[in-house]
Amino acid sequence: MRMAEPRQRTVLRHARATARHPLALAGKIVASVVSVAVVSTLGIAAIAVADISHNVQANSQVHLVQQKDAGQSAPPVTKSIQPEATALAGAFNVLLVGTDTRTGQGAQFQNKADLKASSGAGNNDVTMLLHVNAAHTAATVVSFPRDLVIPIPSCPSPKGGWYSAMSAQMLNTSLTYGGLTCPVLTIEKLVGIDDINYAAEISFDGVAQMSDAVGGVPVCLATPINDPYVGLKLPAGISTIQGQEALAFLRSRHGVEDGSDLARISNQQNFLSSLLRTITSAGTLSNPIKLYQLAAAATENMTLSDTMGDAKTMVGMAVALKNIPLSQITFVQYPVLTDPSNPNRVIPDTYGARILDEAIQNDQPVVLSASTGRGTVVAPGSTSSPTPTSTGSTGTTPPATGTASAPPGDVTLSKNATGQTAAQETCTKGVTGRAGE
Numbered sequence: 001m002r003m004a005e006p007r008q009r010t011v012l013r014h015a016r017a018t019a020r021h022p023l024a025l026a027g028k029i030v031a032s033v034v035s036v037a038v039v040s041t042l043g044i045a046a047i048a049v050a051d052i053s054h055n056v057q058a059n060s061q062v063h064l065v066q067q068k069d070a071g072q073s074a075p076p077v078t079k080s081i082q083p084e085a086t087a088l089a090g091a092f093n094v095l096l097v098g099t100d101t102r103t104g105q106g107a108q109f110q111n112k113a114d115l116k117a118s119s120g121a122g123n124n125d126v127t128m129l130l131h132v133n134a135a136h137t138a139a140t141v142v143s144f145p146r147d148l149v150i151p152i153p154s155c156p157s158p159k160g161g162w163y164s165a166m167s168a169q170m171l172n173t174s175l176t177y178g179g180l181t182c183p184v185l186t187i188e189k190l191v192g193i194d195d196i197n198y199a200a201e202i203s204f205d206g207v208a209q210m211s212d213a214v215g216g217v218p219v220c221l222a223t224p225i226n227d228p229y230v231g232l233k234l235p236a237g238i239s240t241i242q243g244q245e246a247l248a249f250l251r252s253r254h255g256v257e258d259g260s261d262l263a264r265i266s267n268q269q270n271f272l273s274s275l276l277r278t279i280t281s282a283g284t285l286s287n288p289i290k291l292y293q294l295a296a297a298a299t300e301n302m303t304l305s306d307t308m309g310d311a312k313t314m315v316g317m318a319v320a321l322k323n324i325p326l327s328q329i330t331f332v333q334y335p336v337l338t339d340p341s342n343p344n345r346v347i348p349d350t351y352g353a354r355i356l357d358e359a360i361q362n363d364q365p366v367v368l369s370a371s372t373g374r375g376t377v378v379a380p381g382s383t384s385s386p387t388p389t390s391t392g393s394t395g396t397t398p399p400a401t402g403t404a405s406a407p408p409g410d411v412t413l414s415k416n417a418t419g420q421t422a423a424q425e426t427c428t429k430g431v432t433g434r435a436g437e
Contacts, residue, residue: 061305062181063305066194094130094198096130097124097202124172133365136320136323138328140359143265143332145171148170150169151167155185157179171186202301202303209301210297217278219428221239221430223430225428231248263429266426269373270420272331273326273421274425330366330420335352336416349414352416352417355414366412369412377427378424
């Protein structure tokens with residue numbers, strides 16, 4: 001059944017921001033995103049699993065489906081990898097989506113301007129794919145720009161029936177277009193995989209709670225940030241942020257480098273990497289109260305696919321991740337180019353995207369050839385690139401054909417696939433021309 005397409009909401013662009021109050025909270029839940037698996041590693045199996053499981057079960061769950069063939073009903077997605085006694089066996093993919101909705105997010109977001117900008121399902125301003133390799137020696141976290149113009153496949157409507165496919169739409173409309181299942185189907189089509197069997201949608205309350213739980217997250221700034229639109233003013237150097245200040249740091253777009261969404265992605269990677277380093281520090285690992293608070297902050301603010309709707313599955317993911325060194329957790333921005341038909345949009349960089357896509361398809365760890373994203377620089381004394389995971393690997397790239405028989409080893413990404421590892425320390429650059437403010 002063909003259904004009318006939902007009205008598209010106003011979205012923010014990747015070009016330099018104009019001088020108005022920002023209406024998209026793109027970074028609100030990025031910390032909770034990775035915590036779905038990584039934070040659980042640190043103690044969810046040992047502390048109050050029943051209570052955390054209650055948080056998961058109390059929230060609504062989404063039933064994912066596979067891509068529908070023409071004229072046929074789409075089969076449901078099931079857990080392709082059953083939890084073992086300790087860890088999920090083999091490789092697995094998790095799609096992590098952050099909504100910018102104001103609905104149910106507190107009185108501070110209930111004014112007319114905020115609700116008009118985004119309510120209900122909202123837009124997926126943060127879309128991240130977590131791929132854990134079969135050997136459990138490496139993890140890749142891919143951030144997809146929200147204004148990436150790509151095809152959106154036919155998606156099931158939460159009210160029944162299916163929406164028609166669209167040939168070219170911004171990625172951040174897929175959540176409001178068809179619920180959590182639609183971003184899953186969209187990223188599967190883009191990357192060329194069909195096994196994103198786990199997904200989570202996060203609200204932005206979690207980021208403040210998570211930063212509070214670890215006692216603050218230290219972030220490095222190469223130049224000062226002054227962003228009155230989110231109420232953030234930080235000096236150059238190291239600042240430890242938590243609560244609403246951490247949320248403002250992740251939200252800030254006007255305050256980072258060129259004011260673009262692409263710069264904000266690297267700023268978020270800076271925060272995430274520091275958060276993971278903080279979580280894995282001796283003080284956090286040895287403190288069961290902090291561990292519980294971290295797990296609770298994540299699970300209280302998530303809508304999960306029903307394939308993740310039990311603590312055992314989350315524990316299985318966590319155990320699979322627990323021995324991956326920070327140097328092998330790679331954050332990467334999906335390679336894009338400016339859309340020639342609209343300078344305020346981006347499209348996939350065919351060359352760079354193919355290398356990254358095939359690495360995920362072939363379950364190969366990735367190595368960055370570019371040091372950082374647009375909004376950050378490598379901190380003094382930090383290494384600029386990770387160590388390959390495979391013994392004797394020289395950083396091979398998969399063949400152009402993209403076949404499953406690509407040789408084993410680490411894949412060196414194109415220079416347009418920017419990012420960092422969790423072990424790297426980076427510093428955020430303030431908006432160009434505002435360094436002295």
